[in-house]
Amino acid sequence: xxxxxxxxxxxxxxxxxxxxxxxxxxxxxxxxxxxxxxxxxxxxxxxxxxxxxxxxxxxxxxxxxxxxxxxxxxxxxxxxxxxxxxxxxxxxxxxxxxxxxxxxxxxxxxxxxxxxxxxxxxxxxxxxxxxxxxxxxxxxxxxxxxxxxxxxxxxxxxxxxxxxxxxxxxxxxxxxxxxxxxxxxxxxxxxxxxxxxxxxxxxxxxxxxxxxxxxxxxxxxxxxxxxxxxxxxxxxxxxxxxxxxxxxxxxxxxxxxxxxxxxxxxxxxxxxxxxxxxxxxxxxxxxxxxxxxxxxxxxxxxxxxxxxxxxxxxxxxxxxxxxxxxxxxxxxxxxxxxxxxxxxxxxxxxxxxxxxxxxxxxxxxxxxxxxxxxxxxxxxxxxxxxxxxxxxxxxxxxxxxxxxx
Amino acid sequence: xxxxxxxxxxxxxxxxxxxxxxxxxxxxxxxxxxxxxxxxxxxxxxxxxxxxxxxxxxxxxxxxxxxxxxxxxxxxxxxxxxxxxxxxxxxxxxxxxxxxxxxxxxxxxxxxxxxxxxxxxxxxxxxxxxxxxxxxxxxxxxxxxxxxxxxxxxxxxxxxxxxxxxxxxxxxxxxxxxxxxxxxxxxxxxxxxxxxxxxxxxxxxxxxxxxxxxxxxxxxxxxxxxxxxxxxxxxxxxxxxxxxxxxxxxxxxxxxxxxxxxxxxxxxxxxxxxxxxxxxxxxxxxxxxxxxxxxxxxxxxxxxxxxxxxxxxxxxxxx
Numbered sequence: 026x027x028x029x030x031x032x033x034x035x036x037x038x039x040x041x042x043x044x045x046x047x048x049x050x051x052x053x054x055x056x057x058x059x060x061x062x063x064x065x066x067x068x069x070x071x072x073x074x075x076x077x078x079x080x081x082x083x084x085x086x087x088x089x090x091x092x093x094x095x096x097x098x099x100x101x102x103x104x105x106x107x108x109x110x111x112x113x114x115x116x117x118x119x120x121x122x123x124x125x126x127x128x129x130x131x132x133x134x135x136x137x138x139x140x141x142x143x144x145x146x147x148x149x150x151x152x153x154x155x156x157x158x159x160x161x162x163x164x165x166x167x168x169x170x171x172x173x174x175x176x177x178x179x180x181x182x183x184x185x186x187x188x189x190x191x192x193x194x195x196x197x198x199x200x201x202x203x204x205x206x207x208x209x210x211x212x213x214x215x216x217x218x219x220x221x222x223x224x225x226x227x228x229x230x231x232x233x234x235x236x237x238x239x240x241x242x243x244x245x246x247x248x249x250x251x252x253x254x255x256x257x258x259x260x261x262x263x264x265x266x267x268x269x270x271x272x273x274x275x276x277x278x279x280x281x282x283x284x285x286x287x288x289x290x291x292x293x294x295x296x297x298x299x300x301x302x303x304x305x306x307x308x309x310x311x312x313x314x315x316x317x318x319x320x321x322x323x324x325x326x327x328x329x330x331x332x333x334x335x336x337x338x339x340x341x342x343x344x345x346x347x348x349x350x351x352x353x354x355x356x357x358x359x360x361x362x363x364x365x366x367x368x369x370x371x372x373x374x375x376x377x378x379x380x381x382x383x384x385x386x387x388x389x390x391x392x393x394x395x396x397x398x399x400x401x402x403x404x405x406x407x408x409x410x411x412x413x414x415x416x417x418x419x420x421x422x423x424x425x426x427x428x429x430x
Numbered sequence: 431x432x433x434x435x436x437x438x439x440x441x442x443x444x445x446x447x448x449x450x451x452x453x454x455x456x457x458x459x460x461x462x463x464x465x466x467x468x469x470x471x472x473x474x475x476x477x478x479x480x481x482x483x484x485x486x487x488x489x490x491x492x493x494x495x496x497x498x499x500x501x502x503x504x505x506x507x508x509x510x511x512x513x514x515x516x517x518x519x520x521x522x523x524x525x526x527x528x529x530x531x532x533x534x535x536x537x538x539x540x541x542x543x544x545x546x547x548x549x550x551x552x553x554x555x556x557x558x559x560x561x562x563x564x565x566x567x568x569x570x571x572x573x574x575x576x577x578x579x580x581x582x583x584x585x586x587x588x589x590x591x592x593x594x595x596x597x598x599x600x601x602x603x604x605x606x607x608x609x610x611x612x613x614x615x616x617x618x619x620x621x622x623x624x625x626x627x628x629x630x631x632x633x634x635x636x637x638x639x640x641x642x643x644x645x646x647x648x649x650x651x652x653x654x655x656x657x658x659x660x661x662x663x664x665x666x667x668x669x670x671x672x673x674x675x676x677x678x679x680x681x682x683x684x685x686x687x688x689x690x691x692x693x694x695x696x697x698x699x700x701x702x703x704x705x706x707x708x709x710x711x712x713x714x715x716x717x718x719x720x721x722x723x724x725x726x727x728x729x730x731x732x733x734x735x736x737x738x739x740x741x742x743x744x745x746x747x748x749x
Contacts, residue, residue: 170610190731410672410728418738
């Protein structure tokens with residue numbers, strides 16, 4: 026899968042210099058200032074409103090995740106159906122993934138995984154995680170071995186997000202494609218014409234056939250029969266896919282095909298993009314380490330990056346700040362805090378004080394640095410405990426007898 | 431602690447490996463070895479034990495007359511020019527558990543060598559038999575590449591053959607072709623049992639401005655020392671606490687009592703009086719719940735992994 030960041034390093038073409046860029050959102054490219062309401066309309070998905078969040082709270086008896094409360098995961102398809110079934114006692118499974126294109130993960134990469142972990146714990150359901158090493162081998166022109174190696178390295182960071190090994194199956198395409206999985210791929214492929222994929226993904230005559238035939242690979246983990254070692258006897262099991270909204274095209278295609286081959290449509294719960302440090306107009310890119318906070322950054326690096334590179338909405342001088350307050354619309358530290366500061370009251374307080382000018386940019390940044398440092402340290406510690414054997418265990422094709430307990 | 435020659439040979443016999451054994455006075459070089467087994471059926475091998483700047487180790491096993499250029503190899507591994515050099519003598523004993531002059535693919539039978547990457551010369555495949563030391567300099571054995579592969583698979587290794595004389599271009603659009611052979615874990619000397627946190631072996635591309643060169647070259651245990659040179663305020667705990675229930679519980683109690691002590695102050699006693707217990711208890715739950723759950727999941731995953739390893743390696747009951 027492409028990354029949930031704005032705009033991604035996966036962008037192939039160079040951006041044209043100029044102001045109002047036409048916004049582009051597809052699995053390999055995200056750019057321009059995104060209007061999420063327009064996107065929801067254009068894609069045809071639905072807003073995740075407060076009543077749904079309340080329903081989740083009632084069904085799971087745990088506080089809803091900060092990403093739900095702050096509208097980070099803001100759109101969905103058929104999430105209500107999942108909850109209806111859950112209420113009746115019909116469980117579901119989760120499916121998410123990552124395209125392992127680089128070793129260095131930044132906070133934006135972690136967001137879907139942090140949310141998925143919450144869903145796994147709150148609903149007590151199993152999870153499959155797809156590492157699309159084949160996709161990156163094709164799109165990023167990596168060797169097969171390198172993409173497989175990156176898949177395993179990324180798996181370690183994913184495991185460090187805290188998934189429960191007794192409910193989680195991680196697989197790489199190069200390892201797992203075949204058997205029942207491949208049979209479903211062919212079933213899906215038969216239902217999608219060449220013209221259709223060109224329409225959805227924008228392929229041209231110059232694109233190689235590997236790319237053109239890839240979409241079914243990302244579609245079929247939505248169907249329980251793709252995992253006979255896990256879901257035999259549970260052909261009716263529903264699937265919920267937490268992902269960034271740029272992945273929607275894959276799953277629109279999947280939902281279109283599903284009923285035609287006798288499967289449930291997968292449900293989706295979608296997030297917005299994580300802004301780059303330099304703000305909405307900045308590019309988060311692997312070649313610019315200062316555009317993002319990486320999970321390998323030291324406390325000092327985090328501090329320097331936030332202090333030096335975070336785009337702020339604060340005024341130029343203390344005096345002006347006290348007079349006019351900060352522009353919260355474009356302020357990156359406040360945006361980042363809304364992602365990662367769990368305490369709703371504290372966040373409201375900061376927004377109020379900073380917006381009115383009683384609090385300075387320096388203080389907001391200081392709080393953000395604390396929050397991010399704690400997050401990155403926790404991740405690093407968890408990552409250090411992930412051994413190769415643990416990766417093998419997560420990736421072993423094995424039964425998960427307690428996956429719904 | 432390491433396997434003996436006898437143990438290795440009996441293991442090969444168990445695997446029905448067809449090898450011919452030649453005993454001779456101890457030899458330290460290929461030339462000396464050739465004096466005794468130069469005319470037998472089988473090609474002599476030369477075996478290099480290498481390490482890179484990030485404490486990762488490699489065995490390169492080649493036909494004696496294959497030309498191995500360490501500079502080229504280093505680039506093909508993605509380590510830049512001059513990224514690999516011969517490993518120090520101590521490493522031989524500590525990691526491979528073989529004496530000087532005895533580097534051999536068979537050394538990977540030892541647990542201590544589990545993170546050593548093994549590169550085998552493609553040339554072995556075109557020979558009927560090849561000659562290696564079976565963990566001891568006073569013996570040489572000749573066997574086919576296929577049989578060597580059988581042995582390697584029996585110890586959980588994937589045999590990887592490489593054209594060692596190839597010199598492919600390595601650049602922006604041509605990634606290093608042997609990058610996959612770089613071990614994902616480095617090895618600390620002298621304490622082999624403590625694995626270095628895998629996050630420490632970062633990729634070349636990542637710009638880590640404050641990792642000083644000394645931290646990489648130092649043989650000291652990486653966890654605490656590397657932490658100091660990286661200027662971290664939090665001390666990285668070694669993974670040991672996640673497999674030891676005692677340490678796990680201690681850590682929970684440490685966190686809980688630290689929070690407890692910080693919550694019970696003159697001020698809070700005055701403020702809450704008799705209800706202080708309830709207040710502090712709620713606070714502990716609120717603030718520690720997710721941290722402790724995170725610890726617990728790591729503990730669970732570690733235990734499961736140990737069980738998984740045991741399960742995949744267990745010997746079926748003898749009938």
